[in-house]
Amino acid sequence: MSIDKFFPLLSLIILCNYSLNAQDENVIYNDTLTKNLFQIKKDYSKRIFESTYYTIQIYFGSLDEADSILNDFKENFKDIKTDLIFETPNYKVRIGEYKNIDTASSKLEGIRRIYPGSFIIKLSEL
Numbered sequence: 001m002s003i004d005k006f007f008p009l010l011s012l013i014i015l016c017n018y019s020l021n022a023q024d025e026n027v028i029y030n031d032t033l034t035k036n037l038f039q040i041k042k043d044y045s046k047r048i049f050e051s052t053y054y055t056i057q058i059y060f061g062s063l064d065e066a067d068s069i070l071n072d073f074k075e076n077f078k079d080i081k082t083d084l085i086f087e088t089p090n091y092k093v094r095i096g097e098y099k100n101i102d103t104a105s106s107k108l109e110g111i112r113r114i115y116p117g118s119f120i121i122k123l124s125e126l
Helices: 003-017 032-051 063-076 101-114
Strands: 052-061 082-087 090-098 119-124
Touching: 032 052, 052 063, 052 101, 063 082, 063 090, 090 101, 101 119
Parallel strands: none
Antiparallel strands: 052 090, 052 119, 082 090
């Protein structure tokens, strides 16, 4: 094998075996302001995650129809939390509180058979 082919091959092997780290996992902060800001950001992100959830809206419209659908849903699905919400000019019937979108989607598949206009909403309590 000639030196012209051997040198690039050797360089490639060495480069592939060399561990490249872009960031150090153990960052040490000497600045108290940086520490405080980082902690505030962590706390805020945690609060956002804990307060965010998914719900399914099965109806919006008049009060009479919303009340009828709410009562019908409560009879058929006793174990799922239901809410009647007023947001001008409509009343909304929302059901369930799910932390995971996959869980909400699986519930939505069954709910859509009875309430075809149902959809998932992402909400936050903040």
